[in-house]
Amino acid sequence: MNQDIQAAARPPLAGVRIVDWTHILAGPYATYILAVLGAEVIRIERHDECDIIRSTVQDPKLAAFELGEGFVMQAAGKKSIAVDARDPEVRAALGRLIASADVLVENFRPGKLASLGFDPQELVERHPELIVCSITGYGQTGERAGRRAYDHVIQAASGLMAANADAQGRPQRIGLPIIDYATGTQAALGIIAALHRRARDRLDGQVRRRGEWLDVAMHEVALTLSAQTFASHAVSGIARKATRSTAFSGNPLSGTFETAKGYLAIVCNSEAQNSAFLRAMRADGVEAPEVERLAHLLRDRAVEDVHAWLAPVLARREAVQWEAFFRVHEVPAAEALSPAAAYEAVKNDRARWPEVELANADGRKVCVPGAGFDSSLTLLPPLTAPPLRGEHTLEVLRGAGMDARTLESALARGAIRHPWPAGERKTA
Amino acid sequence: MNQDIQAAARPPLAGVRIVDWTHILAGPYATYILAVLGAEVIRIERHDECDIIRSTVQDPKLAAFELGEGFVMQAAGKKSIAVDARDPEVRAALGRLIASADVLVENFRPGKLASLGFDPQELVERHPELIVCSITGYGQTGERAGRRAYDHVIQAASGLMAANADAQGRPQRIGLPIIDYATGTQAALGIIAALHRRARDRLDGQVRRRGEWLDVAMHEVALTLSAQTFASHAVSGIARKATRSTAFSGNPLSGTFETAKGYLAIVCNSEAQNSAFLRAMRADGVEAPEVERLAHLLRDRAVEDVHAWLAPVLARREAVQWEAFFRVHEVPAAEALSPAAAYEAVKNDRARWPEVELANADGRKVCVPGAGFDSSLTLLPPLTAPPLRGEHTLEVLRGAGMDARTLESALARGAIRHPWPAGERKTA
Numbered sequence: 001m002n003q004d005i006q007a008a009a010r011p012p013l014a015g016v017r018i019v020d021w022t023h024i025l026a027g028p029y030a031t032y033i034l035a036v037l038g039a040e041v042i043r044i045e046r047h048d049e050c051d052i053i054r055s056t057v058q059d060p061k062l063a064a065f066e067l068g069e070g071f072v073m074q075a076a077g078k079k080s081i082a083v084d085a086r087d088p089e090v091r092a093a094l095g096r097l098i099a100s101a102d103v104l105v106e107n108f109r110p111g112k113l114a115s116l117g118f119d120p121q122e123l124v125e126r127h128p129e130l131i132v133c134s135i136t137g138y139g140q141t142g143e144r145a146g147r148r149a150y151d152h153v154i155q156a157a158s159g160l161m162a163a164n165a166d167a168q169g170r171p172q173r174i175g176l177p178i179i180d181y182a183t184g185t186q187a188a189l190g191i192i193a194a195l196h197r198r199a200r201d202r203l204d205g206q207v208r209r210r211g212e213w214l215d216v217a218m219h220e221v222a223l224t225l226s227a228q229t230f231a232s233h234a235v236s237g238i239a240r241k242a243t244r245s246t247a248f249s250g251n252p253l254s255g256t257f258e259t260a261k262g263y264l265a266i267v268c269n270s271e272a273q274n275s276a277f278l279r280a281m282r283a284d285g286v287e288a289p290e291v292e293r294l295a296h297l298l299r300d301r302a303v304e305d306v307h308a309w310l311a312p313v314l315a316r317r318e319a320v321q322w323e324a325f326f327r328v329h330e331v332p333a334a335e336a337l338s339p340a341a342a343y344e345a346v347k348n349d350r351a352r353w354p355e356v357e358l359a360n361a362d363g364r365k366v367c368v369p370g371a372g373f374d375s376s377l378t379l380l381p382p383l384t385a386p387p388l389r390g391e392h393t394l395e396v397l398r399g400a401g402m403d404a405r406t407l408e409s410a411l412a413r414g415a416i417r418h419p420w421p422a423g424e425r426k427t428a
Numbered sequence: 429m430n431q432d433i434q435a436a437a438r439p440p441l442a443g444v445r446i447v448d449w450t451h452i453l454a455g456p457y458a459t460y461i462l463a464v465l466g467a468e469v470i471r472i473e474r475h476d477e478c479d480i481i482r483s484t485v486q487d488p489k490l491a492a493f494e495l496g497e498g499f500v501m502q503a504a505g506k507k508s509i510a511v512d513a514r515d516p517e518v519r520a521a522l523g524r525l526i527a528s529a530d531v532l533v534e535n536f537r538p539g540k541l542a543s544l545g546f547d548p549q550e551l552v553e554r555h556p557e558l559i560v561c562s563i564t565g566y567g568q569t570g571e572r573a574g575r576r577a578y579d580h581v582i583q584a585a586s587g588l589m590a591a592n593a594d595a596q597g598r599p600q601r602i603g604l605p606i607i608d609y610a611t612g613t614q615a616a617l618g619i620i621a622a623l624h625r626r627a628r629d630r631l632d633g634q635v636r637r638r639g640e641w642l643d644v645a646m647h648e649v650a651l652t653l654s655a656q657t658f659a660s661h662a663v664s665g666i667a668r669k670a671t672r673s674t675a676f677s678g679n680p681l682s683g684t685f686e687t688a689k690g691y692l693a694i695v696c697n698s699e700a701q702n703s704a705f706l707r708a709m710r711a712d713g714v715e716a717p718e719v720e721r722l723a724h725l726l727r728d729r730a731v732e733d734v735h736a737w738l739a740p741v742l743a744r745r746e747a748v749q750w751e752a753f754f755r756v757h758e759v760p761a762a763e764a765l766s767p768a769a770a771y772e773a774v775k776n777d778r779a780r781w782p783e784v785e786l787a788n789a790d791g792r793k794v795c796v797p798g799a800g801f802d803s804s805l806t807l808l809p810p811l812t813a814p815p816l817r818g819e820h821t822l823e824v825l826r827g828a829g830m831d832a833r834t835l836e837s838a839l840a841r842g843a844i845r846h847p848w849p850a851g852e853r854k855t856a
Contacts, residue, residue, distance in 0.1 A: 012625035025656070037621055052697075059664035069663035073655045124804065139802070142777070148760040152682065156693035159767030161684065164603040166594060171691045171764035173684060174602050175592040181653045182610060189617040190801040192624055193465055197440035197805070199627035213804040220780055224797040225609045227501045228453070229767035234775070235497035235794050236487035239768055254580065256589065256601060263599045265584035332576040336599035339587030339657035340667055347662070349570070352648055366663050369652040373618045374567070376552065376641040377625070 009378045011038025016195060019044065019101045020078065024053050025151070025177055026218065027107035027135050028074050029184030034103075034191065035077035036354075036371050038381045042101075042396055043080045044094065045389050047417040054389065065361040066389050075386035076356040076368045081397060082390030085116050087415035089406060090397075094118070097400040099127055103191055107135040110145050124211030131194040132213045135187050139217035149218055151177040158222035163229045179222045185372075186224075187216040252298060252306035253277055256336065262319030263336040266326070273331065274298050280329035286313065356383050360391060388419040437806045439466025444623060447472065447529045448506065452481050453579070453605055454646065455535035455563050456502050457612030462531075462619065463505035464782075464799050466809045470529075470824055471508045472522065473817050475845040482817065493789040494817050503814035504784040504796045509825060510818030513544050515843035517834060518825075522546070525828040527555055531619055535563040538573050552639035559622040560641045563615050567645035577646055579605040586650035591657045607650050613800075614652075615644040680726060680734035681705055684764065690747030691764040694754070701759060702726050708757035714741065784811050788819060818845040 016039040020031040028043075035041040045051065050066050057068040083090045098104050098118065106113050106120075113120060113134075120132040134140060137149020152173050155161045160179070161171035194212045201208060232238045253268035268274050278298075281291050290309075297305045314322065319335035326333040337345070347353045347367040351374050357365050370380055393416050394407060402410070410416045444467040448459040456471075463469040473479065478494050485496040511518045526532050526546065534541050534548075541548060541562075548560040562568060565577020580601050583589045588607070589599035622640045629636060660666045681696035696702050706726075709719050718737075725733045742750065747763035754761040765773070775781045775795040779802050785793050799807055821844050822835060830838070838844045 010625075012621040012628075015628070033617070058660040058666040058668065062664065069659040069666075070656050072663045073659040121804075147755065148758065150695040150697070150760055152684075152693050152695050153760050153762045156684070156691075156764040157762040157770065159765050159770035160604065161691070161693065161764040162766045164592070164600075166600075170686075171684060171693075172592075172594075172600075173693070174606075176588065176654050176657050178602075178606065178653065181656070182613070185610070185613055185617065185653075186800045189461070189613065189620060190799070190803070192617060192620045193440040194803070196620055196624040196627060197438075199624060199631060200440075200443070203627060203630055210804075215802040215804075217801070220774070220802075221800050223770060223774055224800040225606065225613075226604050226767060226770075227797050228498050228609070229604050230771040231497040231501040232486040233768035234771055234796075235500045235792075236490065238486040238497075239766075240486065256580075256584070256599060258598075263584075263589070265580050265589065265599075265601070267578040267580050269578070327575065330576065332578055332581050334581045334585040336584040336589040337587050338590045338667075339654060340661035342585065342587035342651060342654075343658040343662055346648070346651055364663075368662075369655050371618070372614045372649050372652040373645070374643040374648075375618070375622070376549075376638075376643075 011378055011381050013037040013039040013192070013195070014381070016040065016103065017101045018042065018103045018105060018191075019098055021104065021106040021108075021113070022135065023051050023107060025070075025074075025180035026183040026187070027105055028053065028071075029181055030133070030135065030187035030191070031078065031105055032074040032076075032369075033185065033188035033371065036369075036380055036383070037192075039103075041078040042097070042392070043075075043078050043387070044085070045080055045082045047082045047084045047390070047414065050389060061362055065358075067358065067361050067386060072358070072366060072386045073368055076354070077381065077383040078387055079392035079396060080387035080389055081393040082417035082419075083393065083397075084415040087410065087413075089402070089410055090415050091117050093397050093400045093402050097396065098123065098130070100400065101130065102195065103131045103133060105133045105135070105187065105191070109148075110134075110136060110140050120213050124213050128208040128210050129198065130211035131191060131198070132211065133187055133191050133194075133216060134214065135183060135216045135218075137217065138219050140215045144219070151179045151218070154179050154218045154222050158219055158226065159229060160222055160226055163226060179218050179225075182225050183216060183218045183221045186221045187214070190214045190216060250301070250303075252301055252303040255307070257307070257310055257314050259314045259319040259322055260317055264314065264319040264322050264333055265336055266331065266333045268331065276330050280326060280331055281313070283329065284313075284325070351380075354380055354383050356385050358385050360385050360388050390417040390419050393418045439806055439809050441465040441467035441620070441623070442809070444468065444531070445529045446470065446531045446533060446619075447526055449532065449534040449536075449541070450563065451479050451535060453498075453502075453608035454611040454615070455533055456481065456499075457609055458561070458563065458615035458619070459506065459533055460502040460504075460797075461613065461616035461799065464797075464808055464811070465620075467531075469506040470525070470820070471503075471506050471815065472513070473508055473510045475510045475512045475818070475842065478817060489790055493786075495786065495789050495814060500786070500794060500814045501796055504782070505809065505811040506815055507820035507824060508815035508817055509821040510845035510847075511821065511825075512843040515838065515841075517830070517838055518843050519545050521825050521828045521830050525824065526551065526558070528828065529558065530623065531559045531561060533561045533563070533615065533619070537576075538562075538564060538568050548641050552641050556636040556638050557626065558639035559619060559626070560639065561615055561619050561622075561644060562642065563611060563644045563646075565645065566647050568643045572647070579607045579646070582607050582646045582650050586647055586654065587657060588650055588654055591654060607646050607653075610653050611644060611646045611649045614649045615642070618642045618644060678729070678731075680729055680731040683735070685735070685738055685742050687742045687747040687750055688745055692742065692747040692750050692761055693764055694759065694761045696759065704758050708754060708759055709741070711757065712741075712753070779808075782808050782811050784813055786813050788813050788816050816847040818847050821846045 018039050018041045021044045031041045053071045054066040057063045138144035164172045232240045352370045353367040446467050446469045449472040459469045481499045482494040482496050485491045566572035592600045660668045780798045781795040
C-alpha cells in the first residue's frame with residue numbers, strides 16, 4: 001500500500017483518544033462528531049445510575065439495554081466504562097486514563113470536576129499535551145457562571161425565543177434542542193482547532209509547557225449563532241423588527257403557505273425570482289389579467305393582498321406537487337416535511353448516514369448521522385454499535401493499568417460495573 | 429521570548445491562508461470563524477456589483493461604504509479584493525493566489541466554479557496540499573444537487589419548520605437564519621479537521637498525492653443538527669409528537685409564561701426541580717393549601733391546570749424579577765430577552781466579543797462575535813476592520829505576482845477595483 005493511499009484512508013482524527021465525561025446532549029454530541037471523524041471516544045458513565053438520555057426510550061425493547069433512541073443517534077463508535085469515580089482505585093485508574101488521552105471533554109458545573117479530584121487547570125499544568133474542553137451553560141467565570149442551564153432557558157436568555165416569536169409577538173421556544181447541538185458542534189470545532197494547534201507546534205519544533213483548557217458556554221454559542229438578529233442594533237443602534245415566521249427579506253412571495261395537503265415554503269427574494277413565479281403562474285394556466293394583478297401587488301409589496309391572491313391557487317394541489325412544479329420553473333420552494341419524512345428522504349446515503357447494527361441489543365440496524373459533510377478523502381471510520389453502559393469497563397481499565405485481581409475486587413465491591421456477569425461474555 | 433510563550437501566543441490557525449470566494453451568509457460565516465481563530469482570509473468579491481449582505485444596510489451612513497450591518501458582524505479581520513474573474517490576467521493571478529493558499533472556500537452552485545476556470549477536482553489534483561471546501565444547498569452530487577436553496581427552504585425540507593410548528597400544528601420558519609450559520613460552523617469544522625489531517629500526515633512523514641475536497645450541504649447540516657427530532661422514528665419506528673413551543677420533557681412546570689412584564693422560560697424536568705419550585709412558592713408567601721394543590725397537579729402532570737395556577741402568581745412581578753427570585757431558589761428560569769438586550773448583556777466581555785474600529789468608514793467601534801468559546805491559550809488575533817470592497821486588491825494581487833504596470837492597466841480597463849482613486853491612499 002503506498003503512503004498516499006494509506007494517508008487518505010485514515011480519517012482526520014484517527015489516532016486521537018478522547019475521554020468523554022459528559023451527559024445528556026451537548027457534550028455527547030461534541031464527542032460524537034469526534035468519533036465520526038475517527039477519534040477513539042471513551043465515555044465515563046456512572047456505576048449506579050443511567051444518564052437520562054439513555055433512559056428516555058420510546059421502544060420498551062430497547063429499555064432493558066438502556067439504549068434510548070436519542071442516545072443511539074449520538075453514541076455509535078464510542079466505548080463506555082461505568083465506574084464509581086469516588087473509589088480510590090478507580091480514581092487512580094481514571095487519572096492514568098486521562099493522562100493517556102489527547103482530550104478530556106466534560107460538562108459538569110464549574111468546580112465539580114475539581115471536587116472529584118480532576119482540576120482542569122492542574123491537569124493542563126501536569127500534562128502539556130492534554131486538551132481539556134469544559135462545556136457549561138454560562139462559562140467558567142463571570143457572574144453567571146454556575147447557573148443551571150437548559151436549552152430552553154438559554155434560548156430565552158440569548159434572544160432566540162424573541163427572534164422566533166409568533167404572529168402576536170410572544171416569544172416561542174424553537175421546537176428542537178438546537179442550542180445543545182450547536183454547542184456540541186462548537187465544542188468539537190474548538191477541540192479540533194486545539195489538536196491542529198498542537199500538531200502545528202510539533203511541526204515547528206516548539207515544546208509546550210502546558211496543555212490547553214477550552215471554555216465552551218451554551219449562552220455564548222447561542223449569541224454568536226444569532227448575530228444577524230442583533231447586527232443592526234450592534235453596529236448602528238437600530239432595532240430591526242422581528243421577522244416572525246415569514247421571510248427575512250420581507251418580499252410577499254417569501255413565506256409559508258397552505259396547500260391542498262401540507263405547507264409549502266416559497267422564497268422569492270429578487271426581481272428575477274418574482275418574474276420566474278409569474279411565468280410559472282402563466283404556465284399553469286392562470287389568466288393573464290390575474291397574473292398582471294399579482295405583478296402589481298408584488299410591485300406594491302402588498303403582503304396581505306398577495307397572500308389572498310395565492311390562497312385559492314395553492315389550494316389546487318398538494319405541497320409535494322407544487323414543489324416539483326416550482327422546481328421546473330426555478331422558483332425556490334419546498335414542502336415543510338415532518339422530521340421523520342425528512343430523515344427517510346436522506347438516510348440511504350451511506351457516505352453521510354452510516355448504518356450501525358445494535359449487535360449488543362436486539363440486532364436492529366439504524367442509519368445514524370455522519371459528519372455533516374463529505375470529503376474526497378476517507379472521512380468516516382466503520383462505526384461500532386452505541387455501547388451498553390459499562391460495555392468496555394474491563395477492557396479500558398485493564399488498558400489503564402488495573403490488573404485482573406484489582407478489577408475483580410472492584411467489581412465485587414460495586415465500584416465498577418459491567419453489563420454482563422463476569423466471565424459470561426468475553427471482552428477484548 | 430521562550431518557545432512555550434511563543435507557541436501559546438499564536439492563535440490556532442496562525443499562518444493559515446484562506447481564499448474566501450463566498451457570498452451572503454453561510455460561506456462568509458465559515459471564513460469568519462477561521463479569521464477569528466487567526467487565519468489570513470482573503471475575500472474575492474465582484475468588481476461590478478456588491479454582495480447583498482453588504483448592501484442590506486439600516487444606517488445610511490454605512491451605505492456609502494457598502495458596510496451593511498450583517499456584513500460587519502462577520503467580516504472583521506478579513507481582506508477583500510474586487511475583480512473581474514473572467515479577465516485573463518486576473519484569472520491567472522487568482523490561480524497563483526489559490527496555489528499559495530491552504531484553503532479555498534466557495535459557495536457557487538455545483539459546476540459554476542469550474543466554468544470560471546477553477547474546477548475543484550482539478551485543483552486538488554494539481555495542489556496536493558490544498559483543501560477546497562464547497563458549500564451548497566444539497567451537495568455536489570445526487571438528484572437534489574444544483575437546486576436553489578435558501579435557509580427557509582432548507583428549514584422546510586429538513587423537518588425543522590415542522591418541529592417548530594405552532595400550537596395549531598402549522599409549520600413555522602425558525603425566526604433567524606439558523607441553518608446558514610450552522611452550515612458555516614460545520615464548514616469551518618470540516619476545514620479545521622482537514623488542516624489537522626494534513627499536519628498529522630506531515631508529522632507522520634506521509635507524502636500526499638492530492639489535496640482534499642470537502643462537500644458541505646445545508647440540507648445535510650440541518651438534518652444532523654435535528655437528529656433528536658427523528659431519533660425515535662429512526663431507531664424504533666415510533667413518531668414522537670411535536671413538542672411545539674412548550675417543553676421537551678413534557679413536565680407542566682417547563683414552558684414559557686407571561687409575567688407582569690415580559691415572558692419567562694422555566695425548565696423543571698426533575699422531581700428535585702419541581703420541589704425547588706414548590707419551596708420557592710412557599711418562600712414567596714403562597715398559602716400552604718395552594719402550594720399543596722399545585723403539588724397534586726404536578727403529580728397528575730395536569731399541564732393546563734398547572735398553567736392556570738401559575739398565571740395569577742406570575743402576573744405579580746416582571747420577568748426580570750422572577751429570574752432573580754428563581755435563581756436564589758435554584759429553579760432554572762430566564763426572561764425571554766430581545767436579541768438586542770441579549771447582546772447588550774454580553775458585549776463587554778472582550779475575550780469573547782472583540783472590539784473593532786471601522787477606521788475605513790466613520791470610525792465607530794463595534795463589538796463583534798468571537799470564536800464561540802474561550803481558551804487558556806491565545807485564541808483571538810487583533811481584528812482589523814471589516815474591509816471595504818476591494819480594499820486589499822492592490823496589495824493582494826501584487827503578492828500574487830501582478831506587477832505595477834499590469835495592475836495599472838487592469839485598473840484602467842475596469843478588471844479590478846479599488847475603493848480609493850489610485851494614489852490617494854497608500855496600501856501596504
